[in-house]
Amino acid sequence: MREGLRARGHIHGGGEVTRAFVSGNEALALGVRLAAPKVVCAYPITPQTTVVERLSEMVADGSLNAEFIYAESEHSAMSCAIGASAAGARAFTATSSQGLLYMAECLPYAAGGRFPIVMMNANRSVALPWNIYGDQRDSISQLDCGWIQAYAQDAQEALDLALMSYRIAERPDVSTPFMINLDGFSLTHACEAVDVPSPEQARGFLPPYEPEDAMDFGRPRNMGFSAGPEHNAFFKYREHLGILRARDAAAEAEEEFGRAFGRRYTGLVEEYMCGDADFVLITLGSVAGACRDAADRMRGEGVRAGVLRIRYMRPFPSAEIAEAVSGAEAVAVLEKDVSFGGTGTVFANVNSALYSAGARIPSSNYIGGLGGAPVSEGDACEIFRRMASGATGVRFIGMGGA
Amino acid sequence: MDVVWIGRGGQGAFTAAKVLGAAYSMREGGGYALAFPSFGPERRGAPVRAFTKLSEKPVSNRCEVSRGDYAVYLDETLFPGGSAAGAPIVSSREAVEGAIAIDARGIGEGIFGSPIVNTAMLGALARVWGGVSLDDVCEGIERVMAERHWERNKEAAGAAYDAAGDSL
Numbered sequence: 007m008r009e010g011l012r013a014r015g016h017i018h019g020g021g022e023v024t025r026a027f028v029s030g031n032e033a034l035a036l037g038v039r040l041a042a043p044k045v046v047c048a049y050p051i052t053p054q055t056t057v058v059e060r061l062s063e064m065v066a067d068g069s070l071n072a073e074f075i076y077a078e079s080e081h082s083a084m085s086c087a088i089g090a091s092a093a094g095a096r097a098f099t100a101t102s103s104q105g106l107l108y109m110a111e112c113l114p115y116a117a118g119g120r121f122p123i124v125m126m127n128a129n130r131s132v133a134l135p136w137n138i139y140g141d142q143r144d145s146i147s148q149l150d151c152g153w154i155q156a157y158a159q160d161a162q163e164a165l166d167l168a169l170m171s172y173r174i175a176e177r178p179d180v181s182t183p184f185m186i187n188l189d190g191f192s193l194t195h196a197c198e199a200v201d202v203p204s205p206e207q208a209r210g211f212l213p214p215y216e217p218e219d220a221m222d223f224g225r226p227r228n229m230g231f232s233a234g235p236e237h238n239a240f241f242k243y244r245e246h247l248g249i250l251r252a253r254d255a256a257a258e259a260e261e262e263f264g265r266a267f268g269r270r271y272t273g274l275v276e277e278y279m280c281g282d283a284d285f286v287l288i289t290l291g292s293v294a295g296a297c298r299d300a301a302d303r304m305r306g307e308g309v310r311a312g313v314l315r316i317r318y319m320r321p322f323p324s325a326e327i328a329e330a331v332s333g334a335e336a337v338a339v340l341e342k343d344v345s346f347g348g349t350g351t352v353f354a355n356v357n358s359a360l361y362s363a364g365a366r367i368p369s370s371n372y373i374g375g376l377g378g379a380p381v382s383e384g385d386a387c388e389i390f391r392r393m394a395s396g397a398t399g400v401r402f403i404g405m406g407g408a
Numbered sequence: 409m410d411v412v413w414i415g416r417g418g419q420g421a422f423t424a425a426k427v428l429g430a431a432y433s434m435r436e437g438g439g440y441a442l443a444f445p446s447f448g449p450e451r452r453g454a455p456v457r458a459f460t461k462l463s464e465k466p467v468s469n470r471c472e473v474s475r476g477d478y479a480v481y482l483d484e485t486l487f488p489g490g491s492a493a494g495a496p497i498v499s500s501r502e503a504v505e506g507a508i509a510i511d512a513r514g515i516g517e518g519i520f521g522s523p524i525v526n527t528a529m530l531g532a533l534a535r536v537w538g539g540v541s542l543d544d545v546c547e548g549i550e551r552v553m554a555e556r557h558w559e560r561n562k563e564a565a566g567a568a569y570d571a572a573g574d575s576l
Contacts, residue, residue: 025434026551027426027429027430027433027434027441027443027548027551027552139447160466191444191447192444192470193470195444195445195447196442196443196444196470197426197429197430197441197442197443197444198429198433198440198441198442198443198467199429199430199433199434199440199441292470293470294468295467295468295469295470296468296469296470296471298468299468299469378447380471380472381471382469382471383469383471
């Protein structure tokens, strides 16, 4: 076993939980091993690489009983995962940035075929200019491909999502692939202590994947077919309803997860002091920590600040967001992407949710962290101050309005 | 408590940052730690930084710090004097004005037969700061490093821990 992944046990909740000091990528890989996929197929790309390295080592040392397929490209990696899932195998892959975009043709195939593949995406900038650092333009550009999208904020959540994702994706009425997003470097490569459930505990939480409709030569049927105008929309409607059910499936998985492991998650969003907040900063991913520190500081200055972390971009938490900010005077969205010529995409989704709920709250948009630029607690404080002064519109942090 | 590690690519600054994080957070009743490198192309010999953030509360802010409580220089040629990134501890055979100097290279040459300084400098930091014990550091070494490296790195940390005590 690779250095750093060695863990020592202590007894917790009737089972053996070990603790390890690992990076976000290593934590994710430990979680994937517990989920026991039968097929791992991937192509390495910075900053995802150590996920694939750790999993290949686990397969080599026998601690993960899976077929490891080193694909020749991301397009092939996703195609392998689709084939494996069609054959009834739990499948895992991982990518980042240009790799995700190279996969893009296959992503709707996986979603339309209702294959509950789990993929880790290390959020990274998209060229040009060439850049290996973290922002979220890669995954946000793929919101419409039919995948569930979750964003972790720390290594423990990454590990836990690896387990919960399969339970959500594989629920028969969901049957939708699941993308777990980790911020490149600031999460994928930062090390912290995590609790690692035992394989026995994990098996209790996540039973083996045994789909009723797997490819079976003894019971042949049509899979991956075409559907013309008279039928196509029915499939798309069912696909939409399936991913919407992930909201309920996530709640159910988190309830069971809390019972099994003692860690509680809060569904599609996570609130921090939103209850009485006048000004709510909405964001996603690992930058939420700096935003919470900023909210603490603003509270110290007498500003009632709150932070709403979006945990899932798909299904989109429209109702949860509208509810959480219903008492706010203003909201701002901080995101690491922009839809050029429009606004930040998260901002557009949030505005739609607020408008649909009848909430007429002034909103503003802050684009930051592009290409790995740091977003500090001070930057987040500045957003709260601008909200309090009535600012609206789109602004690139450290630059100007747009 | 933030520590900035400054070294050259290949000197193990990030490894030292991780060992400190594990030493602090993995002990019984320990606090929280986040350890990360400065992200960028990794070139042997080029200046690199790494960071360890330690707190009684979960470390939620993942930003680099420009100035920590301590700044550990694994290579004395990188020590900038008055503009250090924290209270400076410098790997140097000679005394360094305005800093605690540890002959980590001498310790490394004696124990490893090569100028490996990172765990020695961590031992020195443990003594100067006092927030982790030498036992904690040894535990951190076992948590983070491969088993074949444990014994000599613990020895290096211990030697520098003692040497730092003499300089206090």
